[in-house]
Amino acid sequence: MKRLAGQILTPQGFVAGAIEFADDGRIARIAGTPMELQAVRDSTEPLVLPGFIDLHVHGGGGRDIMEGRDAAARVAELHARHGTTALLATTMTAPAADLETAFAALKPVCAGRGARAARVLGVHLEGPYINGGKLGAQPDFARPVDAAELKRLHAMAPIRLITLAPEIPGNMEAIESLVAAGHRVQLGHTLGSYEDGVDALARGARGFTHLFNAMTGLHHREPGMVGAALAHAQYAEVIPDLLHAHAGAIRVALRAIPCLYCVTDSTAASGMPDGEYRLGRHKVTKCLGGVRLADGTLAGSTLTMDQALRNLVEVLGLDLADASRRVSTHAADYIGATDRGRLVAGAWADAVVLDRDLNLMDVYVEGASIELAQ
Structure with a gap:
């Protein structure tokens, strides 16, 4: 039985002790002495936190999920090296044939896991059921919810999460059936109003895609989709690269949304040098720490979850336990x-x-070290 010693963050707080891993990849037991937070800070022992969970991953290591083939497996390896132990492979707004190519390749990746890779829990379908007037960096293939298309794609690889724009005709009415079918629905790439957001939440939508980005903003007479999230959401994702949202805006969301959690919205440029990369059908350029279309529009990020944790602690001032929940526990619960x-x-x-x-x-995925030194 494997044993990992250190200062371990449990749901009850830090303990100085060890975790024992069973042969089936689960935790057999944790034994240790409770520690005060100051003692944790003062100690030189390694910290052991839950593995990071990223629900919005387009790519990494030079590969894009929409490529198909072995792209998702390579993406899962890149993100595991940065502490992500489970993720959702995230697709782009695209023609049906492009989506089917990506999903066909995702089926075996979701069914199994490479030795040094994160677990791919399923798919985040970010579009195509969004508003063509709020594409952000999404290619222009937006369309209303198509139940037959969804059923066909879901049979190829499990769709865990769907981003949609509730104001598009037919989309609001589809939310209840999508939720009943087992999909988590969240709102994004939307020109919808505050009222649209509240209505969608009442019908079963649960979250918001990259809060603040590609949605109607907050105004005191027109609260917009951001206002609906801040006033009513239990969950929302945010990209804490400090380019997609100002630290002050993230602080507002932290005070308003109990289970705000972090995503990378990472692209093929993650873990790679400056240059030109693919994002769905778009060519994007990595430079100055960001990824952009030719017109300057932000196009995903180069963020990794270990840097997200550091940003939460070092820039936003969260304590380590709270920051950990926002890069792992809340996303898992969601x-x-x-x-x-x-x-x-x-x-x-x-x-x-x-x-x-x-x-x-070091990083352990289902009890196995991915051996960062290699």
Whole structure:
């Protein structure tokens, strides 16, 4: 039985002790002495946190999910090296044939896991059921919800999360049936009003895609989709690269949305040098720490989840336990993966080992080290 020692973050707080991993990849037991937060800060022992969970991943390591073939497997390896132990492969707005190519390649990746890769839990379908007037960096193939298309794609690879614009005719009415079919629905790439957002939440939508970005903003007489999220949401995703949203805006969301969680919205440029990369049918350029279309529009990010954690702690001032929840536990709970995103007996043995500067020392996915040194 494998054993991992350090200062371990459990749901009850930090303990100085060890985790034992069972042969089936789950946590057998955690034993240790409770620690005060100040003692954790003062110690030189490694920190052991739940593995990161990223529900919005388009690419990484030079590969794009929409390519098909072995792209998703390579993307899962890149993000595992940055502490992500589970993720949703995220598709782009695209013609049906392009989506089917991506989904056909995702089926075996969702069914199995590479030795040094994150677990791909399923698909985040970001579009095509969005508003063509709020594409952001999405290609212009937006269309209303198509039940037959969804059924066909879901049979190829499991769709866990769907982003849609509720104001598009037919989309609002589709939310209840999508939720009943087991999909999590969230709102994004939308010109919808505050009232549209509230109505969609009442019908079963649960979250918001990259909060603040590609949605109607907050105005005191027209609160917009951002206002609906801040006033009513339990969950929303945000990109904490400090380019997509100002630190002050993220602080507002942290105060308003109890289970705000972080995503990378990462692209093929993640983990790669400056240059030109693919994002769906778009060519994008990485430079100055960001990824943009030719017209300057932000087009996903180069963020990784280990940097997201550091930004939460070092820039936004969150304590480590709160920051950890926002890069793992809340996302797991949001999609119903309650055996991930926490270090407890019976959960999957997904963990990151960090030094005092929050740099990764090791990553365990389902009890197996991915061996960062290789």
